[in-house]
Amino acid sequence: GDSVTQMEGPVTLSEEACLTINCTYTATGYPSLFWYVQYPGEGLQLLLKATKADDKGSNKGFEATYRKETTSFHLEKGSVQVSDSAVYFCALSEAGGSYIPTFGRGTSLIVHP
């Protein structure tokens, strides 16, 4: 079946540092890939997505590129802010597969001033 593997956290950074959160996946078909963000006390919200190989999703300074050859969708940001402190979830959903998206376990990011 499908699966998503994320690096374990927490990831602790100083403000303005570079961020990479690794995400790799296994899927039987051609999934769409997503990054969601969950701020403290809130529900998940979509951060960015990519629907086909080599697509780059971007939002709020975050980027991720759909790499089919390495089955990866790593999340990157060049300069993090304290307000980026949150839990980040990588997920996939297959057009021809199950109705159920597959989520990673989440990676907590803590940014210090």
Add this chain to the structure above:
Amino acid sequence: NAGVTQTPKFRVLKTGQSMTLLCAQDMNHEYMYWYRQDPGMGLRLIHYSVGEGTTAKGEVPDGYNVSRLKKQNFLLGLESAAPSQTSVYFCASSPSGRAHEQYFGPGTRLTVT
């Protein structure tokens, strides 16, 4: 456009009591989901629905029941609450088409004593 709303936001139950959590969405989405989120466990799917009048079991359905009598509402019921059901519950919805992102509600924090 309120998106996905959940009622109540917080609830404390005694063991053996029952309650219903309400999820409502105003985006005309076909698919709706109930998840629970526990520390270190990520999101776990309880039940889901792919249309009005249909429901299906997810990963952790025991002790819960659901109903989708109207397209915009998805109810989660606990018939006899147990301390193991202490968790944060999230509802999500998604348009038809399995490669779409999910839209999450703000969550319900439930404590069973």
